[in-house]
Amino acid sequence: MGRLTMRTSPVRMKSRRNPFVDVTYGAETAEYATLVLEPPDRRWASADRLRLVIQLEGVTKHYPRSNRPSVEDFNVFIDKGEFVFFIGPTGAGKSTMIKLLLREEVPDKGKITVGDTDVTRLRRWKVPAYRRSIGCVFQDFRLLPNRTAAENVAFALEVIGKPRSVARRVVPEVLELVGLGGKEHRYPHELSGGEQQRVAVARAFVNRPLLLLADEPTGNLDPDTSIEIMRLLDRISRTGTTILMVTHDSNIVNQMRRRVIEIENGQIVRDQARGVYG
């Protein structure tokens, strides 16, 4: 089957695992043409496994003793360099999925693979090493208030045992990349929200992770600043880093037109290659 046909003519098909899911692939627009990545199809996923960064197969997680959102039979395959939005109402299970990917939680059922790592079977002591392949950005930035921008980024290198010489070389580079050149020695309280989030992105990206998880990174930012952060994330995704972003910002989702996975009550209700917030 030709990938080309899929790309040029919209194809609608039912998901094999969940017949209620209406998966729409296609609907090309010229400006993002260069960024289009093939939506993974299970039929050739196995042959193409090397390109897949995230594989969730039948992942289920319940919290019987609390009303934390659960996750029900997730099947998601995400390619290297793909930019994916996770949308859905509060309590749908988006954060639970982030926790599962970070291996803060272990699923009840199913298999999670990130890169070459089978996360579900990861030994406890190997978790830190695994997390080094993932960068994280959050709504509340999570910077250390008593450290400058450069020190905050260097901290991520320091605590995983990278020598200081590496930090001296890499930190200015990555700060330059996120557009904070010249502000290396400012403390978080001397930076605007957008700039603080850039520091957080720099920290997440400084180890060149395979995967960048962004949990509502624009949640605390005004629309203009949000767009700047999205440009930054877009640039990072072009370096081959897979980005998985949880968001409620319909504006951004609609403008970016990337793959959208919608979750409701712990179930995937939509997986669309270049979707809108809807």
Add this chain to the structure above:
Amino acid sequence: MRAKYVMSEVFLGLWRNISMTVAMIITMAVSLTMLGAGLLLYNQVDVIEEYYQTNLEVVVYLQRDVTEEVTAQIEAELKESPYVETVKYESKEQAYERFKETFKDTPDLVKSVDAEVLPSAFRIKMVDIADAPKLQAEFQDREGVYQVTNQREILQQVFDILGGAQRLTLIVALVQGVAALMLVANTIQVAAYSRRREVAIMKLVGAPNWFVQAPFVLEAVFAGVIGAIFAFATLVAAKFLVIDGQFANLFSLMPPISMQSILLLLPILVGVSAVISAITAWITLRFNIKV
């Protein structure tokens, strides 16, 4: 570099929570002082036993009107006994000399006792002092024998007192120790809370677990070591001021507690305290900082 970071975090953590740190060190010091005192007493019982073991005697006091014939008979029997190593006869005169010597500080008492009143006796060195009761039973009711005393029985009272004191110190050490460990657990929880940002970030970027936990464990170990040093200082001070100083007379009955055995306590106290603090901290962390 990383070591420097860990050390600065340790001292920052202890300083940020200084009142708790001080409380932790004080309770640890008290607990360890008691533990140290208990160990010294334990050691002291051994020392005393060994000290007296060679000197302990069984004394067979003879009746005042015993005949020389019977005396000779008893002596012969004693020498035949397998429990007896040497037998030494002490005449009434010798007994009086000894009495005068023992109570030379109280001349009134010496004056009031007539030389004739004191019985003659056999002072017996045993092969093994533990067999004394057997010898006692054998000669207790023999003709001409007034009384058989076993010095070990007198010493037993001293041992009982020491044993009681030892139990007391160990109980106090245990109770204080539990309090100290609870304070350690509490301190670690407070420290983990005040450093929760750093910890969250470290875990997120994949810092190894030992690195995340090191500052907390070292905080506890540091407090434990300081507590042990205070306890040691207290024990040394106690030796000079109490045992060798004010109450020197009271303790003169016993062989002195040697400086050497106190010095030996330093590594023991430091080691015990550091290891137990570290384990407590580590267990606390397992409940507080989930991977």
